[in-house]
Amino acid sequence: MWKRSLNASLSAALRRTVAPTGRAAVRVRSSSQRLRRPPSLSSDAGIAGSSLLGRRDSLRCSGRSCCSESASDDGSAPKCWNCGAVAGKSAGTAPFLACGSCRSVQPVDESVDYFQIFGLEKKYDIDVSNLEGKYKDWQKKLHPDLVHSKSEQEKEYAAGQSARVIDAYRTLSKPLTRAIYVLKLEGVNVDEEETVSEPELLTEILEIREAVDEAADSQALRQIQSQMEDKLRHWYNSFASSLHARKFEDAQTCVRRMKYYTRVNEEITKKL
Numbered sequence: 001m002w003k004r005s006l007n008a009s010l011s012a013a014l015r016r017t018v019a020p021t022g023r024a025a026v027r028v029r030s031s032s033q034r035l036r037r038p039p040s041l042s043s044d045a046g047i048a049g050s051s052l053l054g055r056r057d058s059l060r061c062s063g064r065s066c067c068s069e070s071a072s073d074d075g076s077a078p079k080c081w082n083c084g085a086v087a088g089k090s091a092g093t094a095p096f097l098a099c100g101s102c103r104s105v106q107p108v109d110e111s112v113d114y115f116q117i118f119g120l121e122k123k124y125d126i127d128v129s130n131l132e133g134k135y136k137d138w139q140k141k142l143h144p145d146l147v148h149s150k151s152e153q154e155k156e157y158a159a160g161q162s163a164r165v166i167d168a169y170r171t172l173s174k175p176l177t178r179a180i181y182v183l184k185l186e187g188v189n190v191d192e193e194e195t196v197s198e199p200e201l202l203t204e205i206l207e208i209r210e211a212v213d214e215a216a217d218s219q220a221l222r223q224i225q226s227q228m229e230d231k232l233r234h235w236y237n238s239f240a241s242s243l244h245a246r247k248f249e250d251a252q253t254c255v256r257r258m259k260y261y262t263r264v265n266e267e268i269t270k271k272l
C-alpha cells in the first residue's frame with residue numbers, strides 16, 4: 001500500500017513545480033556541523049558534511065564557468081614569511097598554502113576559495129575523482145603532525161591550513177554541500193535551519209517517513225534509498241541548470257530538496 005502512494009508521490013514530485021505557499025512547517029535539522037580537527041594522515045576524511053562555508057561573498061561568477069580572484073590580483077602578491085619567495089612563482093599555479101621554495105606553511109588566506117585550493121574551475125560540475133589525491137597531497141604538506149619541530153607560529157599556520165583544506169574537501173566532494181557553497185560564492189545564502197513550508201514537499205516527507213518506518217526489511221529500505229538517489233540525481237541536474245541560468249531562487253528550491261533526500265538516505269543508512 002505505502003509503496004504505491006510513495007511511488008505516486010515520487011513521480012509527482014519529479015514533475016511539478018512547487019510554489020512556496022504553504023503555512024504548515026516541518027523543522028529541518030542541519031546535519032552539517034561536524035568535527036573540524038584534522039584527522040590523522042591515514043584516516044579517511046571523506047565523510048559528509050561541511051562546517052565552514054565560504055566567508056567571502058564578493059566572488060562573482062557567470063554561469064558554469066567563473067573567473068577567479070586570487071590574493072595576488074590586487075598587486076600585493078603574498079610573499080613567504082620565511083624565505084620571501086613570491087606566491088605564484090615559487091608555487092606555480094597552486095595557491096600559496098605552503099611555500100614552493102622552502103616548504104614553510106603560510107598563514108591562512110581567506111581570499112583563496114575552496115576551488116582554488118584544489119586548482120579547480122569555480123563551477124558546480126566538477127570531477128570529484130580528482131579531489132582526494134589533491135587533498136592528500138595538501139595534507140602531506142600541511143598536516144600539523146609534520147611540523148612538530150617547527151616554531152609555534154608555523155604549527156598554528158599548519159593547524160589552520162589543514163583544517164581549511166579538510167573543510168574544502170568535505171564541502172566540494174559532496175553534491176549538496178558543493179551546491180550550497182557555490183551559491184554562497186554567488187552571495188546567495190541557504191538557511192541551514194530551513195523550515196519546509198511547501199505543501200507538496202510536506203506531504204511527500206510524511207509519506208516517505210511512513211514508508212521508512214514501515215519498511216519490513218533491509219531490502220525495502222534499500223528500495224526507498226534507491227528512489228531517493230534517483231530523485232537526488234534529478235535535483236542535482238536541476239540545480240546545475242538553475243545555476244547556469246542564474247535562477248537562484250530555483251537553485252535554492254533544488255537545494256531544499258537535495259537536503260531532504262540526502263537526510264532520508266543518511267537515516268536509512270543508519271538503519272541498515
Ligand SMILES: [Zn+2]
Pocket residue numbers: 080081082083084085099100101102103104
Ligand atoms: Zn619560503
